[in-house]
Amino acid sequence: MKSLYISRAIIKNYRNFKYADIKLDHKQVIIGENNIGKTNLLRALQLILDPTLSDDDRYLEESDFYNGIKDPMGNKEIIEIKIYISNYTNNKNILAQFSDATIKEGSEEKLLITYRYFPIVREDGQVEYEYIIFKGKNEQNRFIYSDRRYLNLKVIKALRDVEIEMKNSKTSPINKILKNYSIDNNELNEIADKLEESGSQILDLDEITDLVNNINTRFTNILGNKNDFTVSLKTMDIDPTKLIYSLKLFLSDRSISDISLGLNNILYISLVLLLIQDTTIPTYIKRDKFEELKEKDEEKILDITYDKNDKENYFIKKDLSIETMNKLYNFMEIYEPRYDGVTILAIEEPESHLHPTYQRLIYKEVIRKSNNSVLLTTHSTHVTSISPIKSIVHLHRSKQEGTKISTTTELNLLENELADLERYIDIKRGEIYMGRGVILVEGITEEYLV
Numbered sequence: 001m002k003s004l005y006i007s008r009a010i011i012k013n014y015r016n017f018k019y020a021d022i023k024l025d026h027k028q029v030i031i032g033e034n035n036i037g038k039t040n041l042l043r044a045l046q047l048i049l050d051p052t053l054s055d056d057d058r059y060l061e062e063s064d065f066y067n068g069i070k071d072p073m074g075n076k077e078i079i080e081i082k083i084y085i086s087n088y089t090n091n092k093n094i095l096a097q098f099s100d101a102t103i104k105e106g107s108e109e110k111l112l113i114t115y116r117y118f119p120i121v122r123e124d125g126q127v128e129y130e131y132i133i134f135k136g137k138n139e140q141n142r143f144i145y146s147d148r149r150y151l152n153l154k155v156i157k158a159l160r161d162v163e164i165e166m167k168n169s170k171t172s173p174i175n176k177i178l179k180n181y182s183i184d185n186n187e188l189n190e191i192a193d194k195l196e197e198s199g200s201q202i203l204d205l206d207e208i209t210d211l212v213n214n215i216n217t218r219f220t221n222i223l224g225n226k227n228d229f230t231v232s233l234k235t236m237d238i239d240p241t242k243l244i245y246s247l248k249l250f251l252s253d254r255s256i257s258d259i260s261l262g263l264n265n266i267l268y269i270s271l272v273l274l275l276i277q278d279t280t281i282p283t284y285i286k287r288d289k290f291e292e293l294k295e296k297d298e299e300k301i302l303d304i305t306y307d308k309n310d311k312e313n314y315f316i317k318k319d320l321s322i323e324t325m326n327k328l329y330n331f332m333e334i335y336e337p338r339y340d341g342v343t344i345l346a347i348e349e350p351e352s353h354l355h356p357t358y359q360r361l362i363y364k365e366v367i368r369k370s371n372n373s374v375l376l377t378t379h380s381t382h383v384t385s386i387s388p389i390k391s392i393v394h395l396h397r398s399k400q401e402g403t404k405i406s407t408t409t410e411l412n413l414l415e416n417e418l419a420d421l422e423r424y425i426d427i428k429r430g431e432i433y434m435g436r437g438v439i440l441v442e443g444i445t446e447e448y449l450v
Helices: 038-049 092-097 145-149 162-167 173-178 185-204 206-223 240-246 261-276 287-294 301-305 322-335 356-369 415-424 429-433 444-449
Strands: 005-014 017-023 027-031 079-086 102-105 108-121 127-135 151-156 306-308 314-316 342-348 374-377 392-398 402-407
Touching (some): 005 038, 017 038, 017 402, 038 108, 185 240, 356 374
Parallel strands (some): 027 374
Antiparallel strands (some): 102 108
């Protein structure tokens, strides 16, 4: 089911943008020259939605004002960013959390969230800048950290060290995914005891005994015979609560340290997509929970959609029809509701380190198949050539007004006209998006001449 998305953004006086009013859709491909403001567009959205930014990160500097403004802080200029959210009404968590953010735009109800960086004049005449983020049109309805648990933005940066991020226990997507499972502590304790028993056999080797004796002798010589410390060796420090997070990723039996940057990037994006997906339909259910849900299942939808394994737990079947999945979704939403948030995904230049074939595959998986809203920046003609015409967000320069933004979201063309244009823009003609101008020629001879 298609998730909510940012349908409109208004940016005033921020970095490249003097004023930009942008209409957006569920999936967008953002293009433009270097240093035109693609990253700054995402950064504007991050100021509101990114949970990884601290309060200090949301304070701005004079250099964050549009560079066409002279002495912006001295002239008490304001930076303002507004985002409008559409397609949220089927999400009960969002409806409950953001009831005070609802506004009417035309015939459609949307959520409105505003970031404002503004001056405050103190009694002594000094000017200080403060920021607020609020919901709807009432500045008292603050948008705070807890709100970002339900509505947030995840940015995968272009210049990223994927290997370090996946190895870091705090940032690793796989560790975050593991937290979504309810793993029985008794099972972990049993596994930890077996590992400790098995690992202790290496300590019986005479070579290890000799090493421990030598370490203790040297240590005692330094501290003196009256110290109360004894050095020992263990194969591993087994903490059952941390055991599950000690898992390491391998690709065809090779550590992620030994695979290419391109494959690491694909693996990382795969994990992020898994992390942010809608989990209303669980792919795995423990036996006790399954039996509990079956008592409420009058249509017997669970028997149709899950298979029992040899441990008597249940895994979802593959290749279920859309109709069956919709029934299962509705059942789970009523009897086993999730309280997860919705994440909008932004990916900067996914073509980095990727072969053109992989660029296309990543695009198709992220844009075509993902239910989450996606904002993707790119310079790749391999990506733009297969992007739907109505997904393009084009940033271009204006000498008087900084960066201007044009989008194709509301392009008024018939379906057959759109299809004809998409067939025309192949790999070669995909460069038309990147050009500063167009030269019209009569035929192939004139094209060769140019």
